Amino acid sequence: MAILDSNQLMGDKRAAFREDLTRRVDGEVRFDTGSRSAYSTDASNFRQIPIGVVIPRTPEAATEAISTCRDHGCSVFSRGGGTSLAGQCTNTGVVIDWSKYCTRVLSVDEEVGTAVVEPGIKLDELNEALSDTGWMVGPRPSTHVSCTIGGMIGNNSCGATAQAYGKMVDSVRRLEVLTYNGIQTWVGRTSDEQLAEILGGDDERADLYRQLCALREHYADDIRRRYPDIPRRVSGYNLDSLLPEKGFDVAQLLVGSESTLVTVLRAEIALVRRPKAHVLAVLGFADIQAAGAAVKKILPHQPAALEGFDSRLVSLEHVKHLAEGALDELPDGDAWLIVQFNGDDPDHADERARTMIHDLTDAGDLDAVIIDDPEQQERMWSAREAGLGATAHQPDGRDTHTGWEDAAVPPERLGEYLSDFQQLLTRYDYGDASVYGHFGQGCVHTRIPFDLTSAGGVAKYRSFVEAAAHLVTSYGGSLSGEHGDGQQRGELLPIMFGERIIQAFAELKEIFDPRDKMNPGKVVHPRPLDADLRWGSDFHPIEPETLFAYPDDDHRFSRAANRCVGVGKCRGHESEVMCPSYRATGEEEHSTRGRARLLFEMLQGPERGGVITDGWRSTEVRDALDLCLACKGCRSDCPVNVDMATYKAEFMHHHYKRRLRPLAHYSMGWLPLLARIAAVAPRAVNALAHTPGLTTALRAAGGIDQHRDIPRFAAERFTQWFRRRPASASHRRGTVVLWPDTFTNNFDPHIAKAAVAVLEDAGFEVEVPGEAVCCGLTWISTGQLDVAKHVLRRTLKALEPALRQGTPVVVLEPSCAAVFRSDLPELLYGDEDAHRLAHQTRTIAELLAERAPEWRPRERDGKAIMQPHCHQHAILGVGDEHELLDRTGLSTEILDAGCCGLAGNFGFERGHYDVSVTCAEDKLMPAVRAADATTSVIADGFSCRTQIAHLAPDRVPRHSVEVLADGIGNHDGDRRGPRAGHLAAAGTAVALTASLALLRHRNKAS
Structure with a gap:
């Protein structure tokens, strides 16, 4: 066909x-x-x-x-x-x-050190499964949280550990492969006897091996002559693996073939022993060329890893607040090498590092530090692995791109090559590109500010990579030392290998895939490197008007949608918050990256082959965003700070404009108003809302999942209590405004009372706004941005005196504080009061650390675990909270458990319950259940406390300020009344039905 x-x-x-x-x-x-x-x-x-x-x-x-x-x-x-x-x-x-289901470890031979796996298993997941055996996979790319074993085989992946353990080709023992024509077989190293037996058959496998033998015999001398003898030759097919001296290894031949020859069904991987101890030596040099030149002096010391990076990368990481703890530990210099030494024990590893430093300092001045602490080591590696994220979007507004980011040369010639390469960058006006990489193997990474949106820029890009290919070939190097050829370098392979080897590649492709159906247009008969660009000279995205300002993206939504660079950290499971919906579903479409791709496609239009043609009305984009928890984890955890929560709010605003919204947008989006109505008669509302039969109807009317319970309103709101209490006499530290957020004010007023006790004990005068105010969070999270802006302007007016006087605004609910810090100045961009409020917003721990550092809470014994709110993790941080809790005497562990899964309204909306619970059961709830009964559970987020109480009814999570208030003077420590869940189901039995009807009518009419 x-x-x-x-x-x-x-x-x-x-x-x-x-x-x-x-x-x-x-x-x-x-x-x-x-x-x-x-x-x-x-x-x-x-x-x-x-x-x-x-x-x-x-x-x-x-x-x-x-x-x-x-x-x-x-x-x-x-x-x-x-x-x-x-x-x-x-x-x-x-x-x-392969990454969703084919993720099984089929067998592990602990004596020999091998594992048979399916290709979809992630590297980190496999190493976690092997953790008790003492074995691990040797290669470890920087994308280890998301890269799969099958992808590593297809790409011949490496990483920093390749210095000690080699490339993926060195780890593969056998592969079960399938050709497009249906030949299915295990392949690997083939002895002469095995080869003779195979060739004696009369089946398709025998014919395939006969053709491979003929190919080897015909091109053996060319292969030996043209293949560079360097540690990082990834370009081209591994024809050298067919040579007799390589054991006619068909499995290793197929490693790095990028899905162009076969499909890998299962793989047997050789494992390596986990090092017993290791240390890092960090060396500072005058420039990157000097760092490169030092490599040949370090290699005789046999380091386990040898990485380099320049000051440009460090300055970019400083600007973007990446790996700051590590950057502070760097020795003096303008370029650095990270050298890892393994040993039988820490002293052995340390001795090897010091011997290396001693030998280097004999040749001249050298500033060096040795890092023994595992946490410091992890921070230093994170600084190196943050390279792509740091360099992708430059402060000057220029974006950088792949295209020539992983060439490799003989390590002993690295210093010379870096000098020539820098001159080439300067000649093309790309001189500000940062340089880093696996220097111990001569592999250099960089992202270059190519202009890929104009004809002249694309032509210049082509000219540069062609010149760079000639440069690296002149050094006996490889066009790719790690990332492969694909379409990017396939067209350049003749420069490196010559026409004879290129012909051999074509014949190999013909043997395995005569119909050219396996990933066509890559490596062999490649499509041009300037074709099929995401951008190109015809790039002209739709530029819609937006309500958020997107100041970091030139105030253009199209640039925000194009921010993702695809490294896939959002597809990991190991730590941090991003991306809870992907962790729960395993779906690309429900990862931050997948959603960014859909938004990008939405803005392309049909003239560029766009398949999403209905813009803001797209049901495909809406469905992809539906399971976004708006946790904001990506804003901090994504290497390029994609902010999908903001993009989702923007999309929903336009998608539902002048249309009926989901019921939950009315019940939960308008919660602050409904809570004010309920405050008129909270006891009656609670009684009616929990009447059998009526509860079910209320959930249905509000679009709330039937698994969730309707909450109980406090008998007295915090603001009511505050107005009738006597004023404090101690004002030595000045005045603060305590923000009465909807959640705390209506459902957990005891937390605000605890905050008053702490603030007054620390010497502050506490004021509370005298009128009803709101941060607009519920309207933002449901995409009702016009209402949110109106609410926020009203709030700014109410806070105007405090803002003009520089009075701190203390916010107890992390999600509300995050609105003031991030959403507010982007929704009301240019409003000076909005920017004042962003700068004056404080958590109570931040305020105490800043203005009352000597204040001490009452001491107590015991242990605690703390679940940080996702918005707190992304925008605020929990360092000050941790320090204050430690001052109480509580030994507090800050959980790295990801999102609680409730995420404001998300976990209460009909159809989200299973995903919500799956998120919580990933790490959070196992940690809560594992804590003994005497361990305090602390969660400052209302959603977090509600989810924990819902899934572990025997635990009563507390806000950190409650712990700080324990034992203070007249603080009565009153507890919340019994409640079953989150406000978001909320509504009042009296007003909900009428309010929903009114709002739906108003929306339809508008």
Whole structure:
């Protein structure tokens, strides 16, 4: 058949193909616009819309998918973490995504040190599964949280640990592979006897091996002559693995073939022993060339890792507040090397490091530090791994790109190469590009400010990479030392290998894939490196008017939607907050990266091949954003600070403009107003709302999941209590405004009372706004931005005297504080009072650390665990809270448990309950249940406390200020009354139905 891809398989043929896949494949088959958009690109410069996505549940299901593709003549390619930088994971055929289901460890041989795994398992997950055995996988790319073993095999991945353990090709023992034509077999190193036995057969496998033998014999001398003998040659096919001296290893031949030859079904991996101890030596140099020149002096000391980076990277990380703790530990210099030494014990590793430093200082001045502490070491490695995020978006507004980011040369010539490479960058006016990389193996990383949106810029980009290819080849180097060829470097391979080897590559492709259906256009017969660009000279995204200002993106939503660079950290499970919906679902579309891809496609328009053609009204984008918890974790955890919570609010504002909204947007979005109505008669409301039968009706009317309980309003709001209490006499530290947020004021007033006790004990005069005020959070989170802006302007007016006098505004609810710090100045950009409030907002711990550092809470014994609110993690931090809690005598552990899953209104909306609970059960609730009964559970976020109480009814989580208030004078320590859940289900039995009808009518009429 002539049918190749999504551009040619149209209409009825496309429908028949989809139906056939759905019928035959045990897995998920997706030809919808949203899925195709989510998989349209990887971490490279390229963009191609696939015809569809197949997510197999087993390798056998993937085999059936490829068989079906063969029957319909459609091309196919595999994808793991989707973090490739050379375009390997973009094409127009069928994507097979292995990362959701095919993640099993099939066997581990602890004596020999091998593991048999399915290709979709993530590197960190596999190493975690191996943690009790003392073994681990050797290569460790910087994308270790998200890269899969299959992707590492396809790409021949490396990472910093390749200095000690080699590339992925050195770890692969055997592969079970499938050709497009249906040959399925295990391959590996082949002895002469085994080869003779295979060649004696009369099946397709024997014929394949006969062709490989003939290829080897024909090109053996060329392979030996043209392949550079360097540690980081990743470019090209591994034809050298067929040589007799390499044992005719077909598995290693196929490593790095980027899904262009076969599909890997299962893999046997050689493992390495975990080092017993290691230390880091950090060395400072005058410039990056000097650092590169020092490599050849360090290599004889056999370091386990040897990484380099320049001052440009450090300055960018300082500007972006990345890895700040590590940067403070750097010795003097303008460029640095991180050298890791392993040992049998810490003293042994330390001795090796000091010996190396001694030998280097004999040759001249050298500033060096040795880092023994594991936490400090982790911070230093995080500084190195933050390179891509730090360099992607420059402070001067220029974006940087891949394209020439991983070339490698002989390590002993690295200093010379860096000097010539810097001159080349300067000649092309790219001289401000940061340089870093795996210097011990001669591999240099950089992101270059290519202009990829104009014809002249694209032509200059092409000219540069061609010149750079000639430069690195002149040093006996490799076009790629880590990231592979794909479409980015496939066209340049003749410069490195010559025409004879290129012909050998074509013949190898013909042997395994004669129909050119395996990831076509990559490596062999490559598409041009300036074709299929995500941008290009015709790039002209839609520029919609927005309510948020996007000051870090040139005030353009299109730039915000283009902020993601695809490294896939949002697809990890190891730590931090991002991305809870991906952790719960394993779906690309429900990762931060997947949603960013859909937003990017939404703004392309049909003239650039965009498949999302209805803009803000897109149901595909709406569905992808539906499971976004708006936790803001990506704002801090994403290497390039994608802020999906803000993008979601913006989208929902436009999507539902002049349309009826989901019921929950009315019940939860308008909660502050409904709470004020309920305050008129809270006891009656509570009684009615918990009447059997009525509760169910109220949940249904408010769009609330039936698993959630309606809360109980406090008998007296905090603001009512505050107005009738006597004033404090102690004002030695001045006045503060205590913010009466809706959550604390209406449901947990005892927390605000505790705050008053603490603030007055510390010597502050406490004021509370005399009129009803709100931060607008619930309207922002439901995308009702016009209302939110109105509410915020009203709030600024009420706070005007305090703002003009510089009075601190103390906010107890972290999500409200985060609104003032981040959402407010971006919604009311340019409003000076908005910016004043952003700068004057404090948590109570921040205020005490800043203005009452000598104040001490009453001491107590015991242990505590603290769950940071997601917005607090992303915007505020919990360092001051941790320090204050430690002062009480409580030994407090700050949990690294991700999002609680409730996330304001998210966990209460109908249809979100399962995802909400899955998020909580990932790490948070196991940690809560593992804590003994005497351990205090602390959570400053109302949502966090509610979720914990819902899933562990025997625990009563507290706000940190309650702990600080224990034992203070007249503070009565009153507790909350019994309540079953979060305000968000809220409404009053008296007013909810009428309010919903009124609001829906008003929205429809507008």
